Amino acid sequence: MPDAAKLVAGIGLGLLAFVVSGMIMPLFEEGTNFGWFTQVNVLVGILTGWFVVGGRAGRGIVSAVNVGLTGPVVMVFWALFIQSCNEMVRIAMKNRYDGAFEALVAVFEIGAEWALLMTTIPVWATLLAGGVVVGLLTEYAWRTWR
Template sequence: MPDAAKLIAGILIGLLGLIVSFQVMPLFPESTAFGNFAYYNAFIGLLTGWVVMGKRAGRGITAAINNGFGGALMLVLWGLFIHSCYQMFDRAMDNWYNGAFVALAAIFEFMAEYALMLINPLVIFTLIAGGIISGLATEFAWRTWR
């Protein structure tokens, strides 16, 4: 059921995904072609905020902060997973892998490789601050527009 908390959570975590995407782009090698990378992450954030954070609103301020942390963490995990799957699929179409299990293992290798690129103080601070703000705003939306 759509409500204001889900909408606010989706918009704010989507915006967080967009901001963090633009912060992460300079950390990758210069030859990386990003395409619509930031917009895909914004869409992942929109879905994450709507599904994960929106339904957990209305449990108090401490739970709202934890909800924001959880939403930011799920944004990162789903983003890593989806982009790693895309990278694996792209390489699988070029016959890089000998079997299905090697290709599936490559997903987790790409996730680890990309996660190491995210270890940057600015990115981590943005995720934490954005998560707290998103969680508190979601709680406020739940209390105001039930």
């Protein structure tokens, strides 16, 4: 059921995904074509905020902080998975894999490589601090606009 807490959480994590996507892009090789990178990450952030963070609103401040820390981690997991699948398909279209299993394994290899690439203190500090702010704003929205 839509409510203000889910809306605030979705907008908050979507905005956080936008900011962090901008922080991650310079970490890749120069000349990388990002295509729909930011838009897909923002959509993943909105959906994660709506379902994960917004769905757990109304349980108190401690729970809001905990969910605020969990939300960005879930968002990063799904964004990495979706972006890795997209990259695997792009590489597969060039006939670089010998079979389906090799392509499936490549999804996890690409995801692990990109996870290491984005593992910097500024990126994770932004994710976790932003997540706590989104969690607290979601709790406030739940208490204010039931």
